[in-house]
Amino acid sequence: MKIARLGPVGHEIPVVYASAVDGGEKAYDASSITSDIDGAFLAADGVSRLRSALAAGTLPVLPGAASLRIGTPLARPSNVICIGMNYAAHAAESGSAAPETPVVFLKPSNTVAGPCDDAPIPPGSRKYDWEVELGIVIGREASYLDTPAEAMAAVAGYLVANDLSEREYQLPGAAGQWTKGKSLPKSTPLGPWLVPADEVDAGNLRLRSWVNGEERQDSNTADLIFDVATVVHHVSQYMLLEPGDVILTGTPEGVALSSRYPYLQEGDVVDLEIEGLGRQRQTYVRTRVPLSPARVEAADPHRYPEVATSTSKEA
Incomplete structure (x- = not known):
């Protein structure tokens, strides 16, 4: 089902x-x-x-x-909770050691979008990156769970997620912060389906992604550092999990952050797939911003290259 x-x-x-x-x-x-x-x-x-x-x-x-258009399989979640660097190879390509305890951060729930909706690249973005991830959907309230085994009873099902990330906003440098890099509009496509937990072997699912038909990621949830039960149990020690919350379990290696591939550009098409959970496809479009006098006055060519280009042409 x-x-x-x-x-x-x-x-x-x-x-x-x-x-x-x-x-x-x-x-x-x-x-x-x-x-x-x-x-x-x-x-x-x-x-x-x-x-x-x-x-x-x-x-x-x-x-x-x-x-009909395919919407998110779950109406706007209360919380989107993310686990960072949960595959050792991805941690390595990010320049980090594999974590000894789960890395947890949040994305705003208003970032959720349909799995095949056009995906906007932020107007100032130069390092927009894809991340195929297994999403856990919580089905009952969970707080201070005793054991990882108990945590599995709180899982309603699973879905495909793309945790889109603007690396220049996210990573250390000019006030880089994970919240800035992970909060952009429509940066969390979910779906196409929610598959009930008892129909999925979450510990053995193949995850793949492609950009313009070229394979980027090919891994398996068996490679997760912290599996589903561990993740749900761990998060429950620090926050109240509510029905409809979504936990993204991290992405495997093969993203643009690795320096092996270019970041996303306008017109790119990204496909993401998880075995048994369906396939997403997004076409990437550049977000246009109005050239107001204030924006032109304070134009930062790094964040708003189209503004700088326009003003240079006018000169």
């Missing part, structure tokens, strides 16, 4: 993809079960209710599902 949300931004329909009696897969409208896929739905045993409705044959097929 694959849980999705289809339709225009703000008007998505809850949908379940499941095998049909004819052997194919169909999209079923789940609106009779819930108005949306969110924390409240997960906390109220929504996944089981969807399964029961499918088994009873009470969900109608959604006509024209293939033509």
Whole structure:
């Protein structure tokens, strides 16, 4: 069973993809079960209710599902919690030692975007980077969990995530901070589906990414330094996890930060895939900013190259 949300931004329909009696897969409208896929739905045993409705044959097929926009499979999470440098090879390509305890940071929930929506490159960005990651969706409240084994009961399911990062804003230098580099609009595409936890072997999933059809990342969640149970248990010691929260478990090696590949440019197309969880595709577009007198006056050619270019042409 694959849980999705289809339709225009703000008007998505809850949908379940499941095998049909004819052997194919169909999209079923789940609106009779819930108005949306969110924390409240997960906390109220929504996944089981969807399964029961499918088994009873009470969900109608959604006509024209293939033509609808794919939204995030989960309505805006309360929290997006991220684990940094959770693959040893990625830590090495970042110039860091593998961490001995999980590195935890937050992304604003308003960075979440659909898996195939156009992705805006910030107007001043020169080092925008991709990161394919396994996302954990929390299904029940969890705080101060006793053991990693207990933590697994709090996991509702899994999804594909892209933790887009502006490295020049993120890393040390001119006031570089992780929050600055990780908080940009639409920098957290999620989906296409939420797959229930009991249908996924989260410890053995192949993750891959491509830029313009060329492979960049190819790894497996078996290589995680801190596995799903450890991550959820650890985070619960420091914050209250709520239904609908998403934890991104870190990216493997093969990002532009490694210096092996160029950073993202306007027109680039990025594909990301995790075995059994689906595939994303984003086309990258440059965010344009109005050339107001104040911006032209204070134009920083590093942050706003298009402003500097425009003023030099006018001169």
